[in-house]
Amino acid sequence: MEWMKKVKMAADRAREEVRDIVAEPKKQLKRITDDVRPRMAEEDFVEYDLNRWMDEIKQLTVDIKAMSSTLVIEGGDECEWKRLLKVRKMEHQSLVSKSPQRSEKGANEEKQLDFNKLKDRSQRQIKVYRSDYAIGASNTNLLCRGDRDTLCLTDRTGHKTNTLWWNGGNIWDICWSSFLDRFLILTKRTLHSLNVQTSEVTQIKQVSDKNRADFYRCTCSNQTTLVCFNKKGSVVEEWDMSGEWKMMRRWQPPVSCQQNEWIGDIRFSIDGSQLGVTVWVDGRYNQFHVRDRSMNILNNITFPSSKSGYRLICLPNGQWLTHEHENKELHIIGRDGKLEQTLTYNTCVWRAALLRRCLVIRTDDNELCFQDL
Template structure:
């Protein structure tokens, strides 16, 4: 019986084993070399699996779930508040019933007392008068006894809370959200690539009109727009209207019912570019290099509250292109016009102290990007050149970069659970 020779090149040894990796007959020496080579690759794998295990062990469930426990706690407090309100209402109802009975008897007592006083003043009274008074007093005593022994029947029923009153769903990542819209509205002749919304309407500039899109994803109203380009739009809950910064007329209002435009007299002395609102204030950036940030108090009247200037806002050769308010913070997009660099910063809305700053790749030109507030105090940065969206968390982390399959112009939250994506030809609506 002939013996097999090792299949390894230039090896004349007799093959003693079959290498399952390359399916060749090799000698024991080369089998050991094969094994040693594979074993040498296992060491990095062992280190990597240890690293993965360390990451898993390092996960702090309390930290990850802290914000969501806070939401559940808010729901719990709101539920208890509802119970407390019912308790207070029913307690007042009990008190009201008893007080009405007592007040009625006070009136009767005063009437009998007035009768006795009148008879004494007139110095004449008959037996009939005395008997009538005694009868009334007797009835009053009976009524008081009934009040002192009053009893109520309180019917209470078990408080039934549907388990579906609180539903927990794992949020989709942004790329999954953007993969397929559930609704699309086609249009032509986009005016300004700016959109804004409240819980009822989405406002956009189409051709020579301002359009309001309602929750049924239909154009609710149109108003002719003869002014030039719109720089920015924000919704003010305090004024119950949209605020627009424009190229020519400064600040304009758009009311969701009348859709009327007004100049704001106290705000027309400067040219503004970007705008954003809290519940009580309007924040504006000036349309100048070395941009200033101006805060106006909106209630009870529009009044200047404070103003920050360069270098507190930005350097003399920088321009604030976007300002967005969220939960006591201001998100800023700042472009250095000399170096053509870009950065995103998070500031305190009261002091303008910087929480963090993220530099972005250079090369983006003015008005070729957008910025909006996302859910849970997160942010979306929109690059129109590459049609991509950068998802940034509130703690300075770039969570995800997503490419969009159409020419991207802008995005905005529509209500709390819909992301409206504006392209050059339509608006896509994505469910969060």
């Protein structure tokens, strides 16, 4: 009778694995639907979006049709009851990637942002909490502090879509993870995730060693998160988000930065192939670096000295936007790390985030300004 129980347990486990695999296309369809509906309602899409949605639907159709051939039940020769029945999903060739020219063309069309529109007064402004300056954006939401005890989600029109309770203290950085479908929220000693759909905030990491430097900045691409620490000779750690947030690599001076330098900001490029990093030495210089994934510097630009370093966001076509909060200048930098354009905004810029084609600017007078580009 004991062997029958073990067979049943193995069968139940296999059944659950099959259910997980079969449910995956449903999750993908919901993700596509959640992306399409609000943008269709606002008529906020271009040809590239239509092409991308069609490609995703085609790929989903292929996945569903291939489902019957992707489930394989394996039996072992040895009687290892936990592996008596093993379900695995076989890979099948994607049929969507056969039209790269159309996708490339559409991507280029989407990437044209008109930064000269920053000379115009912002179409919308909202007041925000005065003590926290961090903001972060997904394709549909902007996240910032609402007041002392709340987080605020807004859409690109500046309309508040949700207000969430927050008691985690001051926020140093916010970034969006498409891999997790969540915001990552970084404080001095903790890293949290925010599920926008359920409003659930979960603590992921905590600095437990009181002698260790505080968290400072974070950025993510696919399953990778980078976190840098607030100290001279800043250290950068790479964490894998796919499992238990295992640290994969750790860069220290002189690779992360020079021993006398601070990292002011760090961001993955839009495709995750490069890194933008700003460093500074107080009273001497500020620099922007384009780096590869191993932290090797590919190119750099030197800016005038600033007390707290330059802030940084990535732009859709491999460009970067950098600024520092003591003046009104915004610098547009190309993928090759060369300065392309410098603009003067109408007030000092403390933080910036790109919400699709809308640049949201956090000013020094406690406002979020929404600038359509």
